[in-house]
Amino acid sequence: MSGMHHMLVHFPLGFWALATLMIATAALFPGRLAEIARAGLLPVLILGLLGAVAAIVSGFLVWPWQANLHSPLTRNHILMAFWALGLWGVITLLIWRGGAEAFSGARRWALLFLALLGGLLFAITGTLGGHLAGAPTAFSALIRLLGWEIYTTFYAPLWALGLMLLLAVALVGLARRRA
Numbered sequence: 683m684s685g686m687h688h689m690l691v692h693f694p695l696g697f698w699a700l701a702t703l704m705i706a707t708a709a710l711f712p713g714r715l716a717e718i719a720r721a722g723l724l725p726v727l728i729l730g731l732l733g734a735v736a737a738i739v740s741g742f743l744v745w746p747w748q749a750n751l752h753s754p755l756t757r758n759h760i761l762m763a764f765w766a767l768g769l770w771g772v773i774t775l776l777i778w779r780g781g782a783e784a785f786s787g788a789r790r791w792a793l794l795f796l797a798l799l800g801g802l803l804f805a806i807t808g809t810l811g812g813h814l815a816g817a818p819t820a821f822s823a824l825i826r827l828l829g830w831e832i833y834t835t836f837y838a839p840l841w842a843l844g845l846m847l848l849l850a851v852a853l854v855g856l857a858r859r860r861a
């Protein structure tokens with residue numbers, strides 16, 4: 683059964699990698715190439731989200747909860763999967779609601795920043811998955827060099843979560859006032 687998860691994870695990873703490339707193309711290049719990247723982006727993002735939901739559901743169905751939650755490495759893998767899902771969900775919403783306007787003016791830089799952050803999150807999710815399956819890469823070593831010990835649970839302090847929430851509420855308020 684674990685082959686199910688191994689197979690399904692290729693969908694979010696592939697679609698999100700493609701979406702990162704398309705957002706970079708749409709933000710950085712002028713003309714026809716950027717137009718094509720913008721036009722095809724929403725379906726790729728939706729397929730990425732569907733793939734991620736399938737990968738997450740398969741992760742919970744294939745291995746027992748107790749086993750998943752007992753290992754700090756698996757906890758980090760699950761945590762990063764949910765952060766990646768959340769961020770790509772926001773990017774999908776922005777492209778869906780914003781349409782062609784999503785890339786206008788300075789908005790393109792915000793989208794590019796979010797896409798690069800999303801790229802980092804799914805890369806960490808994937809590399810921790812590979813580590814769990816017995817195939818660690820140099821990327822795991824890089825995460826450790828940056829100060830994240832992958833064998834202990836990553837956590838954000840409560841004050842940092844509170845600050846993020848406040849920032850999110852302030853940004854939504856600002857956006858509503860400008861709309």
Ligand code: HEM
Nearest residue numbers: 684688691734737738741742750760763808811812814815
């Ligand atoms: C967006 C969601 C996810 C992605 C992209 C992802 C990605 C991966 C990848 C790339 C691997 C390595 C597969 C291989 O080497 O062939 C893996 C393994 C694994 N994943 Fe995930 N994963 C996700 C969600 C989850 C969730 C939610 C769970 C648990 C509830 C989970 C549990 C595991 C476990 C236990 C392994 C090790 C498998 C083994 O030892 O054979 N994953 N994952």
